[in-house]
Amino acid sequence: MSKFRIVFRQVYLKNLKSGTYIWMVLAPLVFLLIGGVITIGIVKTQQPVNVALVTPQAELAPLVASLPKKNDSYQRATKITTEAQAKRALSRSKIDGYAVLTSQNNQMKVSYVSRASGQGLPFSTLDAQFNQLSLQYQAERLQLSGAALQTLLAPIKTTQTTVAFNDRGKAEKRDNNQQVVNTIVATAVSVLMMMFIMMYAGMIASEVAAEKGTRIMEIVLSSINVNTQFIGKIVAILALIMTQLGVYVVLGLVGKPLVTHFLFQEFPAVKSMLSNFQLPGLAAGQLVLTGLFLIVGIMTYTVLAAMLGSLVSSVEQAQQAITPLSMVAVLAYILGIMAGNGINNTLIKVTAFVPLLSPILAPARVSAEAMSVSAGWLSLLISVVVLMLLYYVSLIFYRANVLVYSDSNLWQSWRASWRILTNRQRQSRP
Amino acid sequence: MPVLMVHDLVKKFGTMTAVDHVDFTLDPGEILGLIGQNGAGKTTTFRMILNFIEPDQGQIRWQGQPFTQAQYNQLGYLPEERGLFPKMTVMDQITYFAELRGMKRATIRAEVPRWLDRFAVKAKPTDKIRDLSKGNAQKVQLIATLIHHPKLIILDEPFSGLDPVNVSLLREGMLDMKREGAAIIYSDHNMTNVEQVSDQLVMLRQGEMVLNGTVDQVRQQFGRIKVYVETTLPQEQLAAIPGVVRITPRRHDLELTLADEAVGHEVFKLVTAQGYLPEFSQQPPTLEEIFKLKAGADHE
Numbered sequence: 001m002s003k004f005r006i007v008f009r010q011v012y013l014k015n016l017k018s019g020t021y022i023w024m025v026l027a028p029l030v031f032l033l034i035g036g037v038i039t040i041g042i043v044k045t046q047q048p049v050n051v052a053l054v055t056p057q058a059e060l061a062p063l064v065a066s067l068p069k070k071n072d073s074y075q076r077a078t079k080i081t082t083e084a085q086a087k088r089a090l091s092r093s094k095i096d097g098y099a100v101l102t103s104q105n106n107q108m109k110v111s112y113v114s115r116a117s118g119q120g121l122p123f124s125t126l127d128a129q130f131n132q133l134s135l136q137y138q139a140e141r142l143q144l145s146g147a148a149l150q151t152l153l154a155p156i157k158t159t160q161t162t163v164a165f166n167d168r169g170k171a172e173k174r175d176n177n178q179q180v181v182n183t184i185v186a187t188a189v190s191v192l193m194m195m196f197i198m199m200y201a202g203m204i205a206s207e208v209a210a211e212k213g214t215r216i217m218e219i220v221l222s223s224i225n226v227n228t229q230f231i232g233k234i235v236a237i238l239a240l241i242m243t244q245l246g247v248y249v250v251l252g253l254v255g256k257p258l259v260t261h262f263l264f265q266e267f268p269a270v271k272s273m274l275s276n277f278q279l280p281g282l283a284a285g286q287l288v289l290t291g292l293f294l295i296v297g298i299m300t301y302t303v304l305a306a307m308l309g310s311l312v313s314s315v316e317q318a319q320q321a322i323t324p325l326s327m328v329a330v331l332a333y334i335l336g337i338m339a340g341n342g343i344n345n346t347l348i349k350v351t352a353f354v355p356l357l358s359p360i361l362a363p364a365r366v367s368a369e370a371m372s373v374s375a376g377w378l379s380l381l382i383s384v385v386v387l388m389l390l391y392y393v394s395l396i397f398y399r400a401n402v403l404v405y406s407d408s409n410l411w412q413s414w415r416a417s418w419r420i421l422t423n424r425q426r427q428s429r430p
Numbered sequence: 431m432p433v434l435m436v437h438d439l440v441k442k443f444g445t446m447t448a449v450d451h452v453d454f455t456l457d458p459g460e461i462l463g464l465i466g467q468n469g470a471g472k473t474t475t476f477r478m479i480l481n482f483i484e485p486d487q488g489q490i491r492w493q494g495q496p497f498t499q500a501q502y503n504q505l506g507y508l509p510e511e512r513g514l515f516p517k518m519t520v521m522d523q524i525t526y527f528a529e530l531r532g533m534k535r536a537t538i539r540a541e542v543p544r545w546l547d548r549f550a551v552k553a554k555p556t557d558k559i560r561d562l563s564k565g566n567a568q569k570v571q572l573i574a575t576l577i578h579h580p581k582l583i584i585l586d587e588p589f590s591g592l593d594p595v596n597v598s599l600l601r602e603g604m605l606d607m608k609r610e611g612a613a614i615i616y617s618d619h620n621m622t623n624v625e626q627v628s629d630q631l632v633m634l635r636q637g638e639m640v641l642n643g644t645v646d647q648v649r650q651q652f653g654r655i656k657v658y659v660e661t662t663l664p665q666e667q668l669a670a671i672p673g674v675v676r677i678t679p680r681r682h683d684l685e686l687t688l689a690d691e692a693v694g695h696e697v698f699k700l701v702t703a704q705g706y707l708p709e710f711s712q713q714p715p716t717l718e719e720i721f722k723l724k725a726g727a728d729h730e
Contacts, residue, residue: 003530006526006529006530007530010526014515014517211513214511214513214514214515215509215510215511215512215513216513216514216515217513218480218482218507218509218513219507219509219513219527219530219574219575220530221482222480222482222502222505222507223502223503223505223527223530223531224502224530225499225502403477403482403483
């Protein structure tokens, strides 16, 4: 077996079996599951608002009776027909409120009474229904024809259209609630990116610092070329990312029909709610772009974290070593959240192309439909080029640092490794 | 051809010279003890041989060639500070290090139990490293250093922390590897070990090589300047002999340090003047004494 494969397998299997990695893979699924269970719980336990609609005037009783017994907003207590009954039912918490319809001088009047501790009455729905009822009542009183009544009752027709422009400048229809969906998806992308980047960066920095601190590094590097060892570690981390994404793809493919079948059958309301949303992140191109940004982003932070991990002399110092990197990631995360919330200023636009920031920011902007997919690909290309450069720079510093032990702080270690590098270059000159 | 040739090696860190013009060669089947106080330059010398750091001056040759990746599999290295993966099993740990030295997995798995027996490691191959005692973990690391039968073995203070039983097990292990033809270079502070195991020794003081040669050669360099004598003569009478530098009373006899080995004749004449003498022995100084003598020169 080649020495690259030996290092690769060791790093891959060791981390694959570690609690940190297993938690990192499972965490989004656990959060999703908890969120789902809570939502289902809320939907299941939510009772419709119980309301009694009564009138003391006999001529209005048929009108009140004609109102729907049940709709999305409330459920009528049809057995309650008088105000006294309604009051009693309210005091016994059997209903959340009641409405009393009266007519004086041919003018309809509605009085609502609701219990402070009960569910709020759906006033707008009830108002609309009573308005309709009032129109019907007045039309009948004025003896209007059926056609005239239809004309009078016909509501004004309104349409609302929100558009998003695709790469070719073509407008695509969006529902009004799309902005909310975009914000949610972009925020989720930023949070997950930040979480994965920091966990993988921490993983490689600890790996390097632990091997260095325990002198395992000395044994390994007396058996294998440092370049082979470095690339073995980096590729193992790449394989861990691919494994993680693979787990999600498989779970997604297997789990989606099960979840949608169960969810839509049990809760038709969820189905109708989801059909109103267009999920921008689920478009194939955007999904691939986000996945690639995730890989490139994690790899960029990983090679830098490996270099920083090689500066310190013990695993306890690993987190301190990657602090500068964490600060950059936090900045990218904040910008990503801002982009997800629709902020579209010059800073956000420019930084979406800056490597280290773009892996979080660009997918968030693409998800928020503030950046076209083709601009996203351009940003990815820049990140890939910079990743390759950083790989070589990190390797050079890693080679210089990884067997140099020092009790000094990070900055002094950095300066010492710079001196070693420049000395080597001077020596290698003829 | 020597397995290892170190020629005129110099390494400086800033203004401090860690290794100063060091020379030695090591043949197959030979053990070299590298001695010196802490900070004398032993580990720096090892790190240069291992190509971890580059010398400022001088040459290191492996079988006449510069060090390349081709030699990695012929090397066994035990660092001064021991390092193993605590969560790994004994078998996996040895397998990982031995695979990195080019051994086949199946061969390693077959050989590990035999090596565990040989070094009397009180652990099963399936035990986790973190559950081992310090001594056993140290022996596991030693097995990982030797299992691939390297041609050059570098051991940085291998005896440190071992009890007397394990010291003799390690000593035997080193002699076995020597018999197989391996060249061994190791550092140690225990001069008894060095005297018993080493074919040649190099002593460094502040990076400089102050002693070099076989153990006998080194001892003979100082001449027979020690006399151990059991006598009823008063110490003052012995001290009056010109050339007697110091008299140290021991449990049954006296230890006399001489300025020159020829002074021994005068001492012998005096103590045998009255006839029978149970003990008179004139010897070169022990390595321990030479070490203290040479190391002490730092402070003069």
